[in-house]
Amino acid sequence: MSLPLEPPVRDRPQAEEEARAQDALLHARPPGQQARPGSLREVSLLAYPAILTQLSGAMMGVVDSAMVGRLGATELAGVGFGSTWIWTIFCFFIGMASGVQTFVAQNHGANKNKNCGVWAWHGLVLLMPLTALTAVLCHLAMIPLLDVFVTSESMLPVAKSYMSIRTLGVMGMVAATVVSAFFRGISDTRTPLYITLFANALNAVLDYGLIFGRLGLPEWGVEGAATATVIAEWVFAFVVLGAFLRRSLREKYGTGKIAFSWPDQKRLIRTGAPIGGQWTLEMLSFAVFLVMVAGMGDIAMAASQAFMALLSLSFMQAVGLGIAVATLVGRYIGSGDLDFAEKSFRAGMILSFFISGGVGLLFLLIPDALLGIFSDDSEVIRMGTSLLVIGALFQFFDAFGIVADGALHGAGDTRVPFLVRFILAWAVFLPLAWLLAFHLEGGLNGAWLGAAIHIFLLTAYLIWRFQSGAWRKIKI
Secondary structure, three states: OOOOOOOOOOOHHHHHHHHHHHHOOOOOOOOOOOOOOOOHHHHHHHHHHHHHHHHHHHHHHHHHHHHHHOOOHHHHHHHHHHHHHHHHHHHHHHHHHHHHHHHHHHHOOOHHHHHHHHHHHHHHHHHHHHHHHHHHHHHHHHHHHHHHOOOOOOOOHHHHHHHHHHHHHHHHHHHHHHHHHHHHOOOOOOOHHHHHHHHHHHHHHHHHHHHHHHOOOOOOOHHHHHHHHHHHHHHHHHHHHHHHHHHHHHHHHOOOOOOHHHHHHHHHHHHHHHHHHHHHHHHHHHHHHHHHOOOOHHHHHHHHHHHHHHHHHHHHHHHHHHHHHHHHHHHHHHHHOHHHHHHHHHHHHHHHHHHHHHHHHHHOOOOHHOOOOOOOOHHHHHHHHHHHHHHHHHHHHHHHHHHHHHHHHHHHOOOOHHHHHHHHHHHHHHHHHHHHHHHOOOHHHHHHHHHHHHHHHHHHHHHHHHHHOOOHHHHO
């Protein structure tokens, strides 16, 4: 019987160097965030500002829906349809922008702080021209495409008006996402939070004024809601860019160094494009799903929009938690502490259980009160109430999937998950939703039940993928 081998004895210089690296990693965290690596406390401290940021961002859409809903079910349906398609068209660039966080976090973890700001500039230089070109093409092609996809004659002009104005703000939205990804990569989730709160408050005030003609502003209805969002998006972009360029960050993280490097751009594309691609293909399948729902009538679409607005409050909490997990996984991979990366993932899953469980209970206990925020139409509330029963289960599994997805993004494991997402979205989600809604005559509930089954399968895969350890072998 052989004796277990003793671990190799490190020489003093190596041990001291590793100790200094660990000390640098600890003190790189913002004040008050020193916690045991991979612990629930560490994930919570980093996650709560990110969660509040995402919730505040989601509130921009919720406020739009709540105020527009007072104009009528058709207006609520049109804004919901238009918002989904705007996000579908431009989420590729948002996904690409989020890839910046992976590079910043891993450089930050490796104590290469001067490289962090450069990656934000790589993201801006790459994405802003592409976003601008897509916005122009979208604006030109929008009207003929909507004539094909929207069958409701009453909803069509609402969607056209809303979308044509929203295209003016997408460059600001993408720029803000790139710079926010930098802040999250250096574990600063508070700066994006404060700026998002400001932009959200501005949007709410402008919504109230421009939709209803209050505060001395013109009464523009749906067009007012779109204009308020566009202004808020550009204000967010300029303020967060100003924070990015402040002197302390220029000196520590190299944020003032505008650089273009095609090899680095290709690295960003290799990691970020699968993220953007998976978001686009999933959202495109979801937009097609909403075309299916819109064909059921304005009331069904309005109920779905109210339901989606409520889902976004759960979804964005999970997204904020996923951002924190992505940051920690990237940081610990950069520092070579892979076990801490895995612990961060597990802590995120535990937290997501409690968050999504609490939201699910609200959906089941007070559905009428929640839906009443968006509409006083009895049919909209009746349809929405049954959707919230499905939604309680939907968002529970969705939260787990989002956290697992964040962990994979932090590790740079984006290509294989992209392919699996594509297959599930188009080979499972849409056929199943159609089957349950029309062939089996499940209607609106059947369609959303198909969506819930798709989310369950996707979540199971993402959790398995991270636990398989494939991410440990990936180099970005």
